[in-house]
Amino acid sequence: MNNSENKSLVYSIKDLNLWYGDTKALKNISIDIPEKEVIAIIGPSGCGKSTFIKTLNRMVELVPSVKTEGSIHYKKLDIKKAKVESLRTEVGMVFQKPNPFPKSIYDNIAYGPRIHGIKDKKTLDEVVERSLRGAALWEEVKDRLDENAFGLSGGQQQRVCIARALAVEPDVILMDEPTSALDPLSTAKIEDLIHELRKNYSIIIVTHNMQQAARISDKTAFFLNGEVIEFDATERMYSNPKDKRTDDYISGKFG
Amino acid sequence: MKITIRERIKKNKAKQSYQNTIEKAMPLLFFLMASLSILVTLGIIYTLLRETIMFFTHISLFDFITGTEWYPFFENNPSYGIWPLLSGTFTIAIIAMLVAVPIGLASAIYLSEYASDRSRRILKPILEVLAGVPTVVYGLFALTFVTPLMQTFVTDLPIFNALSPGIVVGIMIIPQITSLSQEAMNAVPQSVRDGAYALGATRLEVALKIVIPGSFSGIVSSLVLGLSRAIGETMIVSTAAGSTPNLGFTPTESIQTMTSYIVQVSMGDATFGSTIYYSIYAVGMTLFLFTLIMNILANHISRKYREVY
Amino acid sequence: MKNNSVTPDEKQIDRRIIKNKLAKGVFFLGTLFGIIVLAALLIRIFTQGIAYLDFGFLSNFASRRPEDAGIRAAILGTIWIMSITIPVSLILGVSTSIYLEEYAPRNKFTRFIELNLANLAGVPSVVFGLLGLTVFVRLLEMGRSILAGGFTMSLLILPVIVVASKEAIRAIPQEQYDAAYAMGATKWQIIRTVVLPAATPGILTGAILSLSRGVGETASLLMIGAMTFIAYTPASVLDGFTVLPIQIFSWASRPQAEFQAVAAAGSIVLLVILIVMNTLAIIIRNNYSKRY
Numbered sequence: 001m002n003n004s005e006n007k008s009l010v011y012s013i014k015d016l017n018l019w020y021g022d023t024k025a026l027k028n029i030s031i032d033i034p035e036k037e038v039i040a041i042i043g044p045s046g047c048g049k050s051t052f053i054k055t056l057n058r059m060v061e062l063v064p065s066v067k068t069e070g071s072i073h074y075k076k077l078d079i080k081k082a083k084v085e086s087l088r089t090e091v092g093m094v095f096q097k098p099n100p101f102p103k104s105i106y107d108n109i110a111y112g113p114r115i116h117g118i119k120d121k122k123t124l125d126e127v128v129e130r131s132l133r134g135a136a137l138w139e140e141v142k143d144r145l146d147e148n149a150f151g152l153s154g155g156q157q158q159r160v161c162i163a164r165a166l167a168v169e170p171d172v173i174l175m176d177e178p179t180s181a182l183d184p185l186s187t188a189k190i191e192d193l194i195h196e197l198r199k200n201y202s203i204i205i206v207t208h209n210m211q212q213a214a215r216i217s218d219k220t221a222f223f224l225n226g227e228v229i230e231f232d233a234t235e236r237m238y239s240n241p242k243d244k245r246t247d248d249y250i251s252g253k254f255g
Numbered sequence: 256m257k258i259t260i261r262e263r264i265k266k267n268k269a270k271q272s273y274q275n276t277i278e279k280a281m282p283l284l285f286f287l288m289a290s291l292s293i294l295v296t297l298g299i300i301y302t303l304l305r306e307t308i309m310f311f312t313h314i315s316l317f318d319f320i321t322g323t324e325w326y327p328f329f330e331n332n333p334s335y336g337i338w339p340l341l342s343g344t345f346t347i348a349i350i351a352m353l354v355a356v357p358i359g360l361a362s363a364i365y366l367s368e369y370a371s372d373r374s375r376r377i378l379k380p381i382l383e384v385l386a387g388v389p390t391v392v393y394g395l396f397a398l399t400f401v402t403p404l405m406q407t408f409v410t411d412l413p414i415f416n417a418l419s420p421g422i423v424v425g426i427m428i429i430p431q432i433t434s435l436s437q438e439a440m441n442a443v444p445q446s447v448r449d450g451a452y453a454l455g456a457t458r459l460e461v462a463l464k465i466v467i468p469g470s471f472s473g474i475v476s477s478l479v480l481g482l483s484r485a486i487g488e489t490m491i492v493s494t495a496a497g498s499t500p501n502l503g504f505t506p507t508e509s510i511q512t513m514t515s516y517i518v519q520v521s522m523g524d525a526t527f528g529s530t531i532y533y534s535i536y537a538v539g540m541t542l543f544l545f546t547l548i549m550n551i552l553a554n555h556i557s558r559k560y561r562e563v564y
Numbered sequence: 565m566k567n568n569s570v571t572p573d574e575k576q577i578d579r580r581i582i583k584n585k586l587a588k589g590v591f592f593l594g595t596l597f598g599i600i601v602l603a604a605l606l607i608r609i610f611t612q613g614i615a616y617l618d619f620g621f622l623s624n625f626a627s628r629r630p631e632d633a634g635i636r637a638a639i640l641g642t643i644w645i646m647s648i649t650i651p652v653s654l655i656l657g658v659s660t661s662i663y664l665e666e667y668a669p670r671n672k673f674t675r676f677i678e679l680n681l682a683n684l685a686g687v688p689s690v691v692f693g694l695l696g697l698t699v700f701v702r703l704l705e706m707g708r709s710i711l712a713g714g715f716t717m718s719l720l721i722l723p724v725i726v727v728a729s730k731e732a733i734r735a736i737p738q739e740q741y742d743a744a745y746a747m748g749a750t751k752w753q754i755i756r757t758v759v760l761p762a763a764t765p766g767i768l769t770g771a772i773l774s775l776s777r778g779v780g781e782t783a784s785l786l787m788i789g790a791m792t793f794i795a796y797t798p799a800s801v802l803d804g805f806t807v808l809p810i811q812i813f814s815w816a817s818r819p820q821a822e823f824q825a826v827a828a829a830g831s832i833v834l835l836v837i838l839i840v841m842n843t844l845a846i847i848i849r850n851n852y853s854k855r856y
């Protein structure tokens with residue numbers, strides 16, 4: 001954890017507990033997330049990893065009957081006190097299933113800037129190009145920006161979603177199993193992209209795929225039954241896990 | 256240096272206080288619109304109730320609900336006993352249900368259990384068209400086609416009678432009964448059917464022993480809704496059933512229903528404030544209560560069955 | 565020897581198969597009945613009315629002589645009524661469905677609104693007519709006008725539009741909401757930029773279908789006091805009016821067979837209008853459905 005002390009933190013989470021109704025989904029989570037790194041969150045399904053990243057941009061609050069305790073600080077700001085719309089412009093999110101809007105590629109990318117009051121065509125043109133380039137999609141779609149995004153392949157749709165998130169220039173990108181609905185080739189493209197993006201963004205990615213976590217992340221958190229069992233540099237964790245349960249999971253004994 | 260999108264967004268956020276106002280105002284606006292439907296219901300109840308009470312200052316409630324004679328147009332000694340109108344209404348409803356229940360259910364079973372996807376795609380739109388025919392056209396059809404047709408079977412059948420509009424009302428509610436029953440039957444999971452087929456059951460056995468019991472409350476609910484529509488149907492009976500308040504089940508005679516009485520008065524020149532004028536509200540109130548009870552009943556029954564699967 | 569083994573009795577199976585085939589025939593005949601009636605109705609109305617259906621029928625006012633009678637006032641009245649009903653019922657209906665699907669808390673009052681709408685859908689139209697007569701014609705002093713008729717009609721089809729709009733909104737997948745929320749959109753922005761664009765085809769289909777019900781609606785407007793004999797063109801929403809189905813009803817109630825044939829001619833026009841509207845609704849539904 002030495003190198004993280006040099007870097008400033010994007011998230012500092014203390015004693016986070018979360019319930020869906022009477023079911024406790026997250027238990028006493030306390031971790032610090034450094035900036036400009038790729039953090040992978042792994043664990044068997046139902047371990048709370050998706051729930052966890054949804055607490056980071058408060059998307060989890062959309063679920064009725066959810067209750068949280070503890071604190072999450074985003075760059076020293078308590079996110080409970082932040083305006084949720086502002087938090088989400090700084091913390092973008094990409095979902096499991098590609099979910100572009102049934103609009104043109106251009107309108108998909110311009111969606112964020114537009115709802116935040118940026119209307120002039122010139123700026124929007126620039127943003128669309130820059131975001132699509134950022135998502136490594138510009139060359140593929142530059143001649144058909146006004147076509148419906150639903151006409152693209154699954155992998156391209158997912159990159160539209162990444163470009164859409166980039167358009168408002170966030171600091172953090174949350175990714176909830178972004179490749180689980182994609183074929184291996186598209187998956188490889190997204191992984192390359194994540195590698196590029198880590199230069200400028202902090203990325204927190206949930207994945208059920210341990211090889212993927214090993215390939216792309218700097219640090220990995222292992223979740224089990226709503227608890228963080230281990231959080232360490234990815235290499236160290238894979239080669240020398242401290243906890244028996246991490247070892248069992250990584251070596252495929254369960255999950 | 257060029258300002259970034261981020262900074263511009265922040266600047267926009269700072270000055271867009273009207274956005275907060277919109278965020279708060281819209282739900283309120285929509286809530287008011289949604290509450291309007293309650294206001295409409297209250298309006299219906301209030302207008303009916305107020306004028307009905309006026310009616311009962313002229314005619315006693317007791318005479319109204321026990322009277323067996325409905326002669327509002329008698330100058331000297333008018334009588335306002337609701338029973339002839341009720342019996343006319345239910346004569347129509349009974350004939351309609353005799354037509355609609357077997358045919359509606361047979362169609363529902365056929366469409367849900369026997370028909371191939373292709374024939375279902377052809378048959379369902381035809382039923383939808385049948386449901387879309389305006390009642391006034393059905394009325395014309397009853398008067399100028401079904402009545403002459405019936406006259407070949409029933410000698411001495413008068414032009415205005417309960418039989419042919421009753422049949423046509425039944426035809427009108429077939430699509431509703433079919434589609435609601437079929438919906439209920441579709442809610443029976445395929446796995447339950449497959450279980451029976453695996454034991455060698457025929458389609459008929461699956462339909463009668465698995466599907467119908469499994470969707471029974473949905474089917475009953477569709478029948479109650481159909482009955483409620485038959486009771487409230489106005490134009491078919493106004494066109495073809497005549498206007499003779501007749502007590503008893505008299506399908507081959509001219510009758511009058513609650514709805515056709517209301518139409519008859521409103522087409523005439525009943526003076527505002529006269530007993531006849533107020534009587535349409537008393538009759539309307541009776542009609543409203545009957546249909547309301549049936550709708551609540553149908554809702555209740557179908558809600559119960561939804562919990563099964 | 566008695567057949568006590570578990571081997572099924574062949575004869576018994578044959579009987580069950582025959583029974584099943586017979587039943588299938590019976591059920592099919594039941595389904596066929598609707599088609600036969602529809603065919604009979606269409607053929608009957610068509611052959612009865614076609615002789616009176618010409619250009620004069622569309623352009624003439626009602627008349628005492630069947631051969632001069634026309635539906636000009638009725639067509640114009642229907643258009644006038646719809647020009648009030650369409651905006652009023654759409655604004656009320658879509659707003660109500662947005663409230664119920666997007667904003668309403670899961671409480672007793674919301675359930676009450678929904679139950680109330682369901683029951684309102686089952687209220688006979690003649691009762692809506694009584695409401696319109698009392699509230700719009702008398703209490704609000706609109707008289708027997710287009711305005712009173714349009715408002716009454718709007719309330720009558722409101723429940724149907726609400727149900728259709730709610731279904732259209734409910735068909736939007738949660739992922740679409742997630743995408744917009746994650747971009748920092750507010751609730752109203754999501755409704756404006758995601759929900760309404762996606763739900764519009766569904767809402768439109770439902771609206772056209774319920775409006776086509778309104779075009780054929782007779783009883784409630786009869787109660788409002790739509791007149792059956794109008795020989796002028798309405799100039800404002802406060803003028804009296806007649807509509808196509810009322811005109812048909814008044815001709816159908818005449819004893820002369822000629823007028824019944826005129827009523828059939830009017831019915832043909834009405835049915836054509838409804839078929840056009842329904843076709844439009846189906847086209848919209850087919851072109852825009854299954855996008856997710």
